[in-house]
Amino acid sequence: MSETSAATPAAQPGQQSSQVTARRGAAHDSVFLRAARFEPVPYTPVWFMRQAGRSLPEYLKVREGIPMLESCMRPELVKEITLQPVRRHGVDAAIFFSDIVVPLKAVGIDVDIKPGVGPVIADPIRSFDDLQRLRPLEPDDMPYIAEAVGLLVDELGTTPLIGFAGAPFTLASYLIEGGPSRTYENTKAMMYGEPELWAALVDRLAQITSAFLKIQIEAGASAIQLFDSWAGALAPDEYRRSVLPASSKVFDAVAPYGVPRIHFGVNTGELLGLMGQAGADIVGVDWRVPLHLAAERVGPGKGLQGNLDPAVLFAPTRVVETKAREVLHAAQAIGDSGHIFNLGHGVMPSMDPDALTRLVAFVHEASAR
Numbered sequence: 001m002s003e004t005s006a007a008t009p010a011a012q013p014g015q016q017s018s019q020v021t022a023r024r025g026a027a028h029d030s031v032f033l034r035a036a037r038f039e040p041v042p043y044t045p046v047w048f049m050r051q052a053g054r055s056l057p058e059y060l061k062v063r064e065g066i067p068m069l070e071s072c073m074r075p076e077l078v079k080e081i082t083l084q085p086v087r088r089h090g091v092d093a094a095i096f097f098s099d100i101v102v103p104l105k106a107v108g109i110d111v112d113i114k115p116g117v118g119p120v121i122a123d124p125i126r127s128f129d130d131l132q133r134l135r136p137l138e139p140d141d142m143p144y145i146a147e148a149v150g151l152l153v154d155e156l157g158t159t160p161l162i163g164f165a166g167a168p169f170t171l172a173s174y175l176i177e178g179g180p181s182r183t184y185e186n187t188k189a190m191m192y193g194e195p196e197l198w199a200a201l202v203d204r205l206a207q208i209t210s211a212f213l214k215i216q217i218e219a220g221a222s223a224i225q226l227f228d229s230w231a232g233a234l235a236p237d238e239y240r241r242s243v244l245p246a247s248s249k250v251f252d253a254v255a256p257y258g259v260p261r262i263h264f265g266v267n268t269g270e271l272l273g274l275m276g277q278a279g280a281d282i283v284g285v286d287w288r289v290p291l292h293l294a295a296e297r298v299g300p301g302k303g304l305q306g307n308l309d310p311a312v313l314f315a316p317t318r319v320v321e322t323k324a325r326e327v328l329h330a331a332q333a334i335g336d337s338g339h340i341f342n343l344g345h346g347v348m349p350s351m352d353p354d355a356l357t358r359l360v361a362f363v364h365e366a367s368a369r
């Protein structure tokens with residue numbers, strides 16, 4: 001676990017009210033947070049990326065007629081959607097219902113989330129002039145976030161809330177491409193061809209991401225996850241040179257709060273060591289690398305999160321259980337603690353929610369010690 005770094009001036013955890021500290025304190029001894037601190041746990045904690053969302057009929061019902069980004073700005077709705085998978089599945093942590101592009105919208109970027117597509121940016125950022133449109137994020141830009149987090153931690157009690165944000169590379173890829181991409185050609189063209197512009201862009205994004213995370217932590221989130229979902233598109237040397245410094249800035253900015261920091265990306269088998277070095281306490285692993293190998297790549301002193309292939313959930317229950325047991329077994333490489341069970345990527349909309357509920361119970365039971 002990271003030590004408080006007095007040298008980081010950006011964060012001012014001393015400004016948190018004691019009320020917030022007390023609220024976060026209710027979850028302090030939860031199995032999730034104990035595992036994240038490498039303390040002994042009675043069983044392996046489990047939550048799912050994208051656990052709130054279209055796999056749940058109750059989600060589809062409350063979201064009816066409300067566009068995705070608008071729903072993220074309604075605190076009561078955010079509270080309800082965040083709580084739905086906690087109630088239904090009995091997962092060990094809630095993840096805040098929002099999106100990685102919400103802070104971009106908050107600083108005035110024209111972004112929309114198109115159903116079945118993802119974030120779409122009206123005017124991509126491809127020059128120093130364009131970069132002027134990406135101003136720093138202030139807490140007043142998104143009052144609805146602190147409000148929703150506050151409502152949630154009160155309601156969650158001893159269940160921890162995970163805050164999150166998109167990492168600079170993944171956000172940059174949407175801003176530069178204008179939407180989802182398979183090749184990241186414009187992103188890489190800037191990264192390789194205009195390194196000064198690239199550095200300025202990811203530096204600005206590091207500020208925005210740090211500010212977004214701080215708002216969530218100061219309002220009571222107990223842990224954070226930095227999603228660099230698409231960083232797996234990069235070779236290790238390029239990641240080290242062009243991405244790691246900006247992501248490190250984000251981890252440094254939130255270090256003084258002392259909350260566990262998780263770092264995740266898809267297809268990042270070759271980057272796991274570097275993603276840990278960027279400043280994470282726990283490295284999220286997709287399903288392509290077994291956890292005992294991930295442990296070697298990440299090195300000692302860090303936890304692991306993952307990593308059941310989400311598609312396994314479409315197979316019969318006995319297969320799901322065999323595969324889940326394999327994940328628990330591979331995780332023993334890091335000892336009895338420091339492992340948080342998750343899927344290797346998000347829950348898919350077509351998944352049977354009952355299969356997820358059964359998986360939570362199975363992980364708890366099979367890992368009981």
Ligand code: CP3
Pocket residue numbers: 048049050051052053054068095096097098099100101113114115116117118119164227229346
């Ligand atoms: O339950 C949770 O995980 C919390 C909420 C959450 C959402 N997005 C809600 C959402 C989280 C943590 C995210 C993060 C996010 N958003 C990432 C990183 C995680 C990952 O999957 O790698 C990325 C890359 C995005 C960008 C984004 N937003 C995509 C690719 C999509 C999917 C587009 C689609 O329709 O398939 C979104 C939209 C989105 N964000 C949805 C949800 C529940 C679906 C939209 C809807 O329900 O209408």
